[in-house]
Amino acid sequence: MNKTSVALLYGGRSGEHEVSLRSAASVYKHIDREKYYIHLIGINRQGVWFLQNTPGPVEDVLSIEEDVQMMISVIPGKGLSSSRGPISVDVVLPILHGTFGEDGTLQGLLEIADLPYAGADAGSSYLSMDKDIAKIIWQHHNLPVVPFRSIRKSQTEAKDFDWKDLLEDLKMEFSLPLFIKPSQCGSSVGVSRVEKEDLFQEAMEKAFRYDLKVLVEPAVNAREVECSVVGNESPKAFPPGELVPSHEFYDYDAKYIDPDGAALVIPAVLSQKEAQNVMDIAVRAYSALGCSGMARVDFFMDRLRGELYLNEINTIPGFTSISMFPLMCESGGLDYADLLDELINLALSKYESRHSLRFSLM
Known part of the structure; x- marks a missing residue:
């Protein structure tokens, strides 16, 4: 062979x-x-x-x-x-x-x-990577997202700009604590939780070291639920898992360095109706961005009201020994080696479909 x-x-x-x-x-x-x-x-x-x-x-x-x-x-x-x-x-x-x-x-x-x-094409990858644009698209598709504001670095460089004015404006819309994150970074790189006003400017400047656009969101008292999705035109969602961070939030170290950075609960402790809702919204979010191949869709679930919010989507999720994406697939019956087979087959199928198109009139 x-x-x-x-x-x-x-x-x-x-x-x-x-x-x-x-x-x-x-x-x-x-x-x-x-x-x-x-x-x-x-x-x-x-x-x-x-x-x-x-x-x-x-x-x-x-x-x-x-x-x-x-x-x-x-x-x-x-x-x-x-x-x-x-x-x-x-x-x-x-x-x-x-x-x-x-x-x-x-x-x-x-x-x-x-x-x-393997994975999403160029356009879908860009849309998914930019949290600001992804959330705008999800809102258009009537999918639930955490309220947010995007701030461009150029705004903070204007002569009449004042950090205190920006903070007061954001406090009128949201209340502390706030999450500050680069719009186009993953793995919690450059992300800060701001509980005190005097930490706001430092957190913004930290995020701007990684991107020219920063997202500001209110902190949500929520469970962190994730869902693996695999497929091209007919994507399949796998039973969701839950992260229970031991750190202040699920930061870079908790995700990849500290083996005790978070407890991984797979499958998540959810009712059948709740789990199905997560899976349904994950597929809708994936399809709204035109994704293919694979993605991990991350959610917040409000601890008090049980409301579900899309947080972000990762089109090349972690594949480490403690990464949620392959572990959730395995929990749903698709083991690691078979998952890689499927991703390769999906890649070849997507390539064949694209090459069936005509790119000129000749």
């Missing part, structure tokens, strides 16, 4: 570089090497791609060897190449989180190179 050639991309330029190294190590350990030939391609923090030698026993983190003789070129219409010549790739499995990974830039590059790839 001929093996399918898979390019596993990991690393990248975003603040979630380390997360990607952990996710990719887990994927590499679980993918069926009897079915697939794996090209490991590590992307350093400057965005340079390097073909990697086949590693020995993989621990929890993949490394990136920056050998200039193994640098990768992406050639429009011709795929990938190195100094050794063209690299035969049937499908790309991008395990890259955050900026330059799941924001549509990588996906556009892979489409120009004429390579099938």
